[in-house]
């Protein structure tokens with residue numbers, strides 16, 4: 001339930017050619033620390049360029065975030081994609097709304113996000129494939145440290161090799 005299907009250090013490391021070849025036509029992407037780093041308002045040109053290429057290729061993109069409307073809408077507008085805010089991930093409702101917006105079908109849609117307990121678990125609860133990324137900016141609230149440690153153990157299994165201790 002908590003095992004991502006694939007892993008990439010950063011969203012821009014994900015090959016759009018491969019996603020397309022694998023039959024994916026819709027992308028559900030987390031905002032906070034996947035598209036945009038903590039306290040950054042806009043995606044970097046690198047991320048914007050990756051989204052542009054995805055759209056040019058005919059992939060459909062929706063941002064699904066647990067964050068409040070204003071910021072999610074601002075980034076989505078900037079990237080010219082649709083969005084679901086206050087998605088309450090990992091509950092399946094937000095991803096359900098995203099699938100309705102995309103109209104690409106569950107099997108042709110993949111989730112991209114940086115968190116196990118929202119993005120990976122939420123995707124799995126909705127029967128979606130998911131690619132885990134590293135968070136753009138590591139911010140370690142005390143409570144998050146515990147979550148990260150568990151994520152780390154799972155990630156180590158997924159990568160099949162030792163990664164540095166957090």
Ligand SMILES: [Mg+2]
Pocket residue numbers: 030031032033034113114115
């Ligand atoms: Mg995130």
